Amino acid sequence: MEFGLSEDQIMLQETVRRFVAEEVPLDLIRKVADGDEAATVKLETDLGVLGLDGLLVTEADGGSGLGVLDAILVQECFGYGIVPARFLSNSVAAYALRDTGSALVNGIATGETRFGIALNDFTSRRDGSGLLIHDDTVAGSTLMAMDVRGATHMLCLANDAIHTGESGAAEPVKTIDRTRAFSKLGLASIDKGIQVRDVDRVFAVACVLMAADTLGAAQCMLDKAVAYAAERQQFGRVIGSFQAVKHLCAEMAAKLEPARALLWHAAHAIDVEDEEALAMAFLAKAHISEVGTFIARTSTEVHGGMGFTDLVGLHYWYKRIGVNRQVMGSPMALRELAARQQGLVA
Structure with missing residues (x-):
């Protein structure tokens, strides 16, 4: 099939x-x-x-x-x-x-309605961070909240459930990725009557979307490396004709295509509510984070010194992939979640 x-x-x-x-x-x-x-x-x-x-x-x-x-x-x-x-x-x-x-x-x-999300506490949180709801009050703060600016509502994790609410005090969190803004956020209020218990599945959707973002950025870095290798000349011939450069580009492509198939499978599994959907989502995000990191490094290597210049702008993709690797869980944390879903660890 x-x-x-x-x-x-x-x-x-x-x-x-x-x-x-x-x-x-x-x-x-x-x-x-x-x-x-x-x-x-x-x-x-x-x-x-x-x-x-x-x-x-x-x-x-x-x-x-x-x-x-x-x-x-x-x-x-x-x-x-x-x-x-x-x-x-x-x-x-x-x-x-x-x-x-x-x-x-x-x-x-x-x-x-424009949402921001703060679900990073699902896999890890610093000491003293995290949102707690008691009666009608919300205490604490969450790190790495996304899309806070201009949001009418926030989707946050608190008390082991997902809640919606109005953002409170927000402090910018600096990352290497300047294409997006992250915040340390507290909630001013929560929407009563809205509480999502299926936290695992919602987090899985966030994982596959973040993995898709990395996949797209990695594909662009691969395409840029191939295009540069086809036009940059050294010793009177394009560098793409050298076997070492061919191998670098081929290895990037060989790692990326199976990752795309894994991501498609994970998303499809969520749609059809397959029993392995959550494990596949966590594994897809973990694997693509590492593949993306490899491609970001290798593409920069193909570009040589030009890969580090702002003129080419390759660093925007490099940094986006780097931040995506940690947001919504590192590869190690997500593989542990997948193992728990499969009953491989207690």
Whole structure:
């Protein structure tokens, strides 16, 4: 049996890929990374026109009613162009709230509701960090919250359940990735009556979306390395003709393609509620994080000294992959989660 994408899925990905190529050039990313508010607002407005945030919202709630596999295809395109989109946060929130009957789900589809997420505490937290809910009050703070700026609601982990609420005091958390903003966040209030118990499955969706972002960024770094090797000349011939450079590019491709298949399988398993879905999601994120790190390093090596210059801009993809490796769990932490899901450890 051939496991591949449908014509609709291929068309969806091609549409988003074309938008990213035409509307989100590296110069725009540079402006966003430098804190240009006008560039950030323009990008958010252009992304809103695509109407992608309602991808995982059911048709009954005004969305597209598509699956997690469709969502990772979109996120891969955003990773390819290192686009600082809220799509990941809104998609995780839409999946988490799909059976709650909350009006927030329709708001995601219409663009009226904009979510940020803070789920990193699921795998690890520093001493003293984490959100605690007692009666109607929320204490504590969570690290590495995403998309806090401009969010109308936050999706957070507290008291071993997922809650929605209004963001409180937020402090910027500096990372090497300047294409996205992370925050140390407290909640000002929580939405009563909205509580998601299936934390594992929601976190799994966040993992595969983050893995898709890394996959896209890694694919772009591979493509850039191949293109550079085909035009850069040394000793009177293009460096791509040298066997050592060929081997580097071939090894990157050989590691990336199986990773894509693993990610597709994990997303499909979530959609069909396969019993191995959670383990596959955690393993996909762990494996792709390591593959992405290898490709980031190797692509930079193919570029030689130019790979370290801001002119080429390769460092934006390199740093995005590096941060993705740790957000939503390191490879070691996620492999432990997968082992627990499979009953291999107590």
